[in-house]
Amino acid sequence: MFGRRKKRIESMIRRQWGxxxxxxxxxxxxxxxxxxxxMYQEEYGQDGIDAITWSDLEMDEVFYRINNTRSFVGEQxxxxxxxxxxxxxxxxxxSKLVSAFAKDEKRRLVFERKFxxxxxxxxxxxxxxxxxxxDDRGWAELVFYRLLQLxxxxxxxxxxxxxxxxxxxxxxxxxxxxxxxYIIKKEKQEYTFYSLYDVCVIVKFCRYLEKxxxxxxxxxxxxxxKDLKN
Numbered sequence: 001m002f003g004r005r006k007k008r009i010e011s012m013i014r015r016q017w018g019x020x021x022x023x024x025x026x027x028x029x030x031x032x033x034x035x036x037x038x039m040y041q042e043e044y045g046q047d048g049i050d051a052i053t054w055s056d057l058e059m060d061e062v063f064y065r066i067n068n069t070r071s072f073v074g075e076q077x078x079x080x081x082x083x084x085x086x087x088x089x090x091x092x093x094x095s096k097l098v099s100a101f102a103k104d105e106k107r108r109l110v111f112e113r114k115f116x117x118x119x120x121x122x123x124x125x126x127x128x129x130x131x132x133x134x135d136d137r138g139w140a141e142l143v144f145y146r147l148l149q150l151x152x153x154x155x156x157x158x159x160x161x162x163x164x165x166x167x168x169x170x171x172x173x174x175x176x177x178x179x180x181x182y183i184i185k186k187e188k189q190e191y192t193f194y195s196l197y198d199v200c201v202i203v204k205f206c207r208y209l210e211k212x213x214x215x216x217x218x219x220x221x222x223x224x225x226k227d228l229k230n
Contacts, residue, residue, distance in 0.1 A: 006113065013070075013112045021067050030067060030075075034060070036125035040076035041083055043128045048084035070115035072124040073202065093220065100214045107214060114208065118201050123194035130195040148178060 021027060030037075049059065059082055069075045085091065101108040118124075152174045158167025206224050213221035 009113050009116055010109050013109055013116075016068065019068075020065065022064055027064070030064060033120075033122065033125065036072075036122065037075045037079050039125055040128040041080045043132045045080060045083055048080075049082075054083070070112050070120075071118035072120045072127075072198075073118060074115060075120065076125065076128065096215055096217075104214075111214075114205055118198075118205060121194075121198075124198045127195045127198050148174070148181070152178060 016024065021030075049057075054060075063079060063082055067075060067078060069078055101111065151170075155167055155171035155174045158164045159171045206227070210221055210224045213224075
């Protein structure tokens with residue numbers, strides 16, 4: 001079963017190699033998920049092509065034309081790469097990787113199949129948002145939630161123990177506030193839960209990449225190894 005699936009994926013990759021991705025049956029789906037693709041650039045992007053220049057150059061069309069990626073990571077990184085081409089060293093590394101995979105079809109097929117395994121699930125595109133949310137979470141948010149708990153307890157005591165008329169209104173207000181926060185946070189946490197799966201998939205791929213780095217220059221592989229340890 002797995003052997004047949006592997007052959008089907010490799011056959012698909014060979015057929016699509018060098019093709020215009022806009023001619024593929026799934027091309028319309030890329031436009032539908034552009035908002036999700038932009039998330040990585042919007043959350044972590046730095047200085048790059050401004051919005052006006054991007055629009056004037058019709059860079060979205062350029063993205064559609066070269067987007068032969070196999071995973072949500074590839075789409076988001078490619079979109080950011082077009083916004084921020086990077087330094088000469090970064091471009092040299094990219095050129096070396098392109099050249100290495102162009103010369104070695106067998107290795108390229110293996111890596112593309114690995115990327116297909118990461119996939120393009122809609123929930124996966126929220127991974128940068130989840131990571132950003134974890135980075136921004138600090139003591140201020142913790143104090144805010146502790147304060148809400150304290151106020152809620154005070155409202156309960158005032159209503160049922162001291163029977164203060166104003167406390168009943170305050171209790172209703174606190175219940176409404178807590179429910180609203182719960183609903184908002186629940187939606188975000190669901191995306192966080194799904195994103196944890198994507199983190200595991202990416203870590204697994206990085207471990208493979210660490211052991212099967214395609215270039216003689218292993219400096220990037222060393223960086224991957226350090227990141228995995230951290």
